[in-house]
Amino acid sequence: MKPNQMQTIRRLEEEVDIGKVTLLEPVAAILFYDITLSTVMSSCVQQVLFSDDGLAILEGLNNDAPVGASLRFVSGASGVLLWRRSDNVCFALILGGRQNVSAGDRVECRLKGILQVVDDAEGPSTKREYEVARVPVGAALCGQVVDFLGCPHGSQYQLGMDAQLPLLNDQLDMKSREQINSASFTGIKAVDTLTPLGRGQAQLLVGPPGSGKSSLAVDAILGQHMHQQPGSACVSTIALLAHVSSQQEVVGMVEELSKAGAMRNTTVVSAAEGCGLGERYAALCSALSMGERVRDQGGHSFVVLDDISCMGAMWEMISRALASLGPTAMAIATPLNPDQPILPPDTDASEGDEQQGLVEYEGMLVSASAAQRRRFFSSLIQRSAQVHRRLGGGSMTLLAILPGQPAKGERQPAATAEDYPNLTPCQRDKLLAALAKRQPPVAETLPGCVNTEVVEEFMSIADGQLVLQAPTPDRLHTPDNSKQPEASQQQVGASQDDAAPAWQRLTGSNVDVSASVSRIGSRAYPPAMAMLAPSIRFDLAQAVDAQRFGTDRSETGLHHHHLQRAALLRAALAQPVRQPVPLEEQVAQLYALQKGFFDRGSPETIQEAIAEAVMHIRQDHPDALERIRRTQCLGPMAEAVLKAALVDVKMHHRQKMHGGEERCLLVHVEQARTGKIWICTGSGLELQMLSDEQTNRCRMDNVDGIEQKMQAGA
The missing domain is CATH 1.20.150 (Lysin)
Incomplete structure (x- = not known):
């Protein structure tokens, strides 16, 4: 060893009482030092650049620290390494004491040990092993309502500590996966018929507030429970529900699941009222880790994430924080990939390729910032998987709720009088009067919804999406005497009355057939459904085309026939709440x-x-x-x-x-x-x-x- 390496080893021996040397071969020796979690390594201490709402931007953290490494802040707060933007800029979750963390505070990676390797051929090298943030995933969590640490609310005692997995667990590689070829039955006719859910699939449930997303997800859990009753041919499924909204909603969901007897196979991971983005995201990841334990043991888990909008909010906050840091972030940013450009902090993804440059990601040329955001979103969505049979054949199915709407792509910006400068005063007055009567364009992002661009990004990552429409009076009108550019987004065959019929208030009646799709295809259907369901979806799709492009509006024409058929099918696919079929x-x-x-x-x-x-x-x-x-x-x-x-x-x-x-x-x-x-x-x-x-x-x-x-x- 070189003198400076020997000095380092001797200093560690003075700080740590445990040390041992194992001789493997005459030419090599490995020295392993176990370091307690309380040991502070000067090489691991760095500082906080930004902290807000459970998120932190860190400067100069060890470049070999993996995502998921456990962190400790000087204020006593704990955290976990979330994401690396570069070798020197990292993002972290603050999971406890977030109010006490501020810019300039010191932070350290918790080390588990140091591995010193001396080899005559390659020379000496030092490797650090970091403590990874883990969460309990034991069987004792079934039937419980806990936080992301496995503690029932109001208690500090952790359940399920007999088994633990990393909070930010890695995705399975392609060699460990298998093609999805079996159904995950939900008992919801609209879902099982129009967008079937396969075991190991990641499917989004998209819709504006008030469209019934959470209620439909609870019905899906009840359907899973009903489908695995004694005597059933299916394998038992463990359900995980991660809910990050109000505690009152959690209590109502638990009561309904308990009444149906489904809580004994269900774990609810709930984020505390008023918690930050970091703890909300940790609740989602903790539910996934619990589902992965069932999957790795050869079982089947069904995970509902309600909701994942915190990921979009986290990325937006990080982008604003980097912009506020200005030259500071640019000065310390070193790219992980030499070919990847470092973006200015205030650069937006829509400002053009000339300013950002393009990088290749998953076979696509995208902007560098878009690639980073997509990789971040994928780290959660793509944890669902169907495991290869040689590894047990388990599966984890994901149903992720996202408040928002997909891009419609049909509404054009409203015209103005300035668009026609050559009009006479009389013509201009007539044009202004006509524009005043025209309905203004609908905003792309409704209150309580995430940005449409984020919705489209998630949809492109997931294996399918079920899109719900808002229960508004506008959706209930389908005029037969005029074409409308957004007819595909309306309820085909719905009533013309102002008061909605009873069937339109049932579960599954507001599914947007044209925007909903399962990319697994017929493999996600049970064999009996695969023979019948595609024709039902085809009839509904024909009605959408007839509404958009049909010219024969008479009561005896095909247009009228398709609309009547679609209305009948929609009413037939609806069902009462909490009554899985x-x-x-x-x-x-x-x-x-x-x-x-x-x-x-x-x-x-x-x-x-x-x-x-x-x-x-x-x-x-x-x-x-x-x-x-x-x-x-x-x-x-x-x-x-x-x-x-x-x-x-x-x-x-x-x-x-x-x-x-x-x-x-x-x-x-x-x-x-x-x-x-x-x-x-x-x-x-x-x-x-x-x-x-x-x-x-x-x-x-x-x-x-x-x-x-x-x-x-x-």
């Missing part, structure tokens, strides 16, 4: 919609018709639903029973309309190598299946004289 019932309803059994109904009455049909099938033909629930498939026998039962329900309706008159209906269904004959009367139904090998006769109900009627029908 089982898979087998969803399959039965979609089958009835696809085959046209409810086509003569109206949106106002279809909920009642669906409830009656499901009740009849469950009472008289429970075996068919049980087969679908057990296998998650719609086989030929189950399909035949479903259709027979629906025909029977239809005949009961006809009896009511015709005073109980009994009529006989003969239906022929031809399939490959199989002929099916259905005989339906007002009092019963029988199905006869004929094949070359055998004749199976399935009696569906008690029918007087069914054999004679079959012979007469033949």
